[in-house]
Amino acid sequence: MRLLILPLFAFFLGSCSILVGHVKPVEEKAVNGSAGAAILEPLGWKKVDLRAGSDADSDSPDAAWQSGKTSAVISLSSACRSSSNKLRGVGEVTDFLLSQWDSLTILSRKDLLFRGFPAQETTAIGTYLGNERKIRTFVLRTPGCTYDLVFLGPVPSFDQELSAFLGFRDSVEFQ
Secondary structure: OHHHHHHHHHHHOOHHHHHHOOOOOOOEOOOOOOOOOEOOOOOOEEEOOOOOOOOOOOOOOOEEEEEOOOOOEEEEEEEEOOOHHHOOOHHHHHHHHHOOOEEEEEEEEEEEEEOOEEEEEEEEEEEEOOEEEEEEEEEEEOOOEEEEEEEEEEHHHHHHHHHHHHHHHHHOEOO
16 A cells, blocks of 8 residues: 555655746745744654655655555645745645646635634545545645645545644644
């Protein structure tokens, strides 16, 4: 099952940073760059080594984790610009994250303020590369950065891992 979910997850690895610009989409990554976003890693999840086979300019996420129980994955991507008017809105980023799915059904989509910043949280079920998966996206825009958190897992075990994702989302200090 892990072999099936990793290629599917690869699509989401650079999701936010691809959308924000064209050739050089971001001026810096918030998690690894000077903007700094503090992360509390989810318990029972293994950090995915994103450096293997990639270079510093790749569009990979800032960080990703995989559940040891269900092979579900969580990724965190950020894109920062010195001028916030160059950043896409949360709805546009969400639409891009979901654009490669077949037979997509949006189960819920909610616009909200999260710690005073505009955000959108969406849950969907669909097919990607012939596999049915459930996905939760959380896109947040601060004055200088857009963040996307993606939680992706097999439908039968999605709900049992959702609390880990929500706890992770609530622990990130977005800047």
